[in-house]
Amino acid sequence: MTSSSAPSRKALSKIACNRLQKEMVEWQVNPPAGFKHKVTDNLQRWVIEVSGAPGTLYANEIYQLQVDFPEHYPMEAPQVIFLPPAPLHPHIYSNGHICLDILYDSWSPAMTVSSVCISILSMLSSSTVKQRPADNDRYVKNCRNGRSPKETRWWFHDDKV
Amino acid sequence: MEGGLGESTSVPPPQSPSCSGNGANDAGDFECNICFELAQDPIVTLCGHLFCWPCLYRWLHHHSHSQECPVCKALVEEEKLVPLYGRGKTQSDPRSKSYPGIDIPHRPSGQRPETAPLPDANQFANYGFGFMGGFVPMATARIGNFTLATAFGGLIPSLFNIQFHGFPDATVYGTTSGFPYGFHSFHGGHAHGFPQPSSRGQQADNVLKNLLLVIGVFVILALLCW
Ligand SMILES: [Zn+2]
Ligand SMILES: [Zn+2]
Numbered sequence: 155m156t157s158s159s160a161p162s163r164k165a166l167s168k169i170a171c172n173r174l175q176k177e178m179v180e181w182q183v184n185p186p187a188g189f190k191h192k193v194t195d196n197l198q199r200w201v202i203e204v205s206g207a208p209g210t211l212y213a214n215e216i217y218q219l220q221v222d223f224p225e226h227y228p229m230e231a232p233q234v235i236f237l238p239p240a241p242l243h244p245h246i247y248s249n250g251h252i253c254l255d256i257l258y259d260s261w262s263p264a265m266t267v268s269s270v271c272i273s274i275l276s277m278l279s280s281s282t283v284k285q286r287p288a289d290n291d292r293y294v295k296n297c298r299n300g301r302s303p304k305e306t307r308w309w310f311h312d313d314k315v
Numbered sequence: 316m317e318g319g320l321g322e323s324t325s326v327p328p329p330q331s332p333s334c335s336g337n338g339a340n341d342a343g344d345f346e347c348n349i350c351f352e353l354a355q356d357p358i359v360t361l362c363g364h365l366f367c368w369p370c371l372y373r374w375l376h377h378h379s380h381s382q383e384c385p386v387c388k389a390l391v392e393e394e395k396l397v398p399l400y401g402r403g404k405t406q407s408d409p410r411s412k413s414y415p416g417i418d419i420p421h422r423p424s425g426q427r428p429e430t431a432p433l434p435d436a437n438q439f440a441n442y443g444f445g446f447m448g449g450f451v452p453m454a455t456a457r458i459g460n461f462t463l464a465t466a467f468g469g470l471i472p473s474l475f476n477i478q479f480h481g482f483p484d485a486t487v488y489g490t491t492s493g494f495p496y497g498f499h500s501f502h503g504g505h506a507h508g509f510p511q512p513s514s515r516g517q518q519a520d521n522v523l524k525n526l527l528l529v530i531g532v533f534v535i536l537a538l539l540c541w
Contacts, residue, residue, distance in 0.1 A: 169350055169414070172350065172351075172352065173350055173351050176351045177351075226378075228349060228350075229349075229373060229374060229377070229378045230378065259380065262379075262385040262386070262388075263348075263349040263370075263374055263378075263385050264348045264349065264364075264385040264386045
């Protein structure tokens with residue numbers, strides 16, 4: 155992201171607002187399987203419940219995603235983190251940050267909250283081991299000052315998990 | 316799905332519940348893949364993905380790391396974008412104002428191949444000239460600037476008729492495009508060789524005249540009765 159992904163508390167632009175309303179309507183008509191949007195009147199922050207897919211390591215577990223939208227959504231990616239407790243996963247840090255390329259460098263404005271959710275669930279589902287990333291402690295310590303995952307210089311481990 | 320939504324997060328009643336995603340499926344085909352509105356100053360990439368020009372421009376120039384299509388990641392070359400020109404709207408774009416602080420240049424214009432040639436023009440001309448021999452100069456002289464092949468073909472019979480009958484009314488006999496008749500009559504020299512379409516036209520003309528006459532009579536009667 156070239157422009158500052160600064161404090162995501164800047165109000166949504168008109169375009170962002172319109173687009174999010176459309177996404178909200180679409181979600182209500184056709185929510186992605188395994189997700190539940192917890193209704194609030196805050197368009198800029200969505201809290202979404204994820205159910206681990208049956209037959210995976212996370213079956214019967216429920217987690218919460220918090221999605222914050224920047225002023226210039228969808229030109230800029232939303233910030234997506236797990237609220238504690240975050241699932242044990244090789245690409246999910248204990249502070250809830252998720253190492254997933256589409257949330258950062260590979261974001262595209264044609265993606266939606268719904269498509270992001272599906273990617274996250276598929277990332278969970280394909281995991282073969284419940285453990286934290288190798289650099290978890292170092293990374294989490296670096297984020298103590300409340301740094302957003304969008305300010306992290308991520309390098310993406312691999313495409314398999 | 317354009318407009319419709321107020322500022323509040325009011326939820327319209329779900330249209331047919333089975334419909335997937337796109338609220339209004341018909342309009343969905345013409346929604347920009349970035350803002351999800353009906354595309355404004357629409358532009359299509361070579362990979363076939365539709366965007367508002369301001370949306371795509373802003374993405375390519377201010378946010379993306381590479382020149383790729385937001386939908387399919389195909390390479391996007393600006394000089395190969397295709398604008399869509401629908402009916403009616405001018406190119407002024409109110410949306411560019413809603414991307415504050417960014418100057419969005421004019422949408423690339425279409426690349427127009429040269430005008431298609433008239434389908435049979437040469438064929439007819441050649442055919443006609445070869446066939447008619449010495450009559451051509453006279454024909455062109457009389458026709459003046461009717462140089463189109465169809466008009467040419469169509470006018471032959473009328474010239475013919477003018478020659479032999481002195482009918483000044485070229486339109487009645489001429490423009491109903493009966494060149495087979497025309498050519499034949501030239502060669503055969505039948506004095507009464509009217510092209511058939513023409514006589515039909517004449518009949519129609521007469522019917523029309525009669526109709527007008529009747530109407531005229533009615534009008535006069537009406538006036539008298541008042
Ligand atoms: Zn758009
Ligand atoms: Zn594409």
